[in-house]
Amino acid sequence: MRPADPDRIIAAARGWLGTPYHDQASLRGVGCDCLGLARGVWREVVGEEPFPIQPYSRDWGETGTREVLAEGARRMMIEVSVADAGPGALVLFRMRTGAIAKHVGILTAPDRFIHAYERLGVIEEPLTCAWRRRIAFAFLFPSI
Numbered sequence: 001m002r003p004a005d006p007d008r009i010i011a012a013a014r015g016w017l018g019t020p021y022h023d024q025a026s027l028r029g030v031g032c033d034c035l036g037l038a039r040g041v042w043r044e045v046v047g048e049e050p051f052p053i054q055p056y057s058r059d060w061g062e063t064g065t066r067e068v069l070a071e072g073a074r075r076m077m078i079e080v081s082v083a084d085a086g087p088g089a090l091v092l093f094r095m096r097t098g099a100i101a102k103h104v105g106i107l108t109a110p111d112r113f114i115h116a117y118e119r120l121g122v123i124e125e126p127l128t129c130a131w132r133r134r135i136a137f138a139f140l141f142p143s144i
Helices: 006-014 034-045 068-076
Strands: 078-080 090-093 103-109 112-117 121-126 135-140
Touching: 006 034, 006 103, 006 112, 034 103, 034 112, 068 090, 068 135
Parallel strands: none
Antiparallel strands: 078 135, 090 103, 090 135, 103 112, 112 121
């Protein structure tokens, strides 16, 4: 499996900027959450989603033994080390110590990313040290 062109991923993600936040939605310009943004970029760049997404909790502090989000990404994306993640990579964030990874974003530069954030919608912002230290997994979108 070859990775998709990072410029295509970034352009698609930027097309979602300003989309309002809406839990478990994935409609550009209408509403999405962080996973919905990733799903929408997938549809625009890769194609049809390979499997349905089951309802999920909004609890960023959720604990457990399974990294469900990472397991799902491994089924359809190319896993890379966090250190090797560059622009165009999908990154999964562990928002609290001991919690499972429950937030996603797309890197747009070594120091910037796009994500959907409650109350703010889809935004591009600096990848600060606080955000960077929360990255738990990184994946590349596959090419079609």
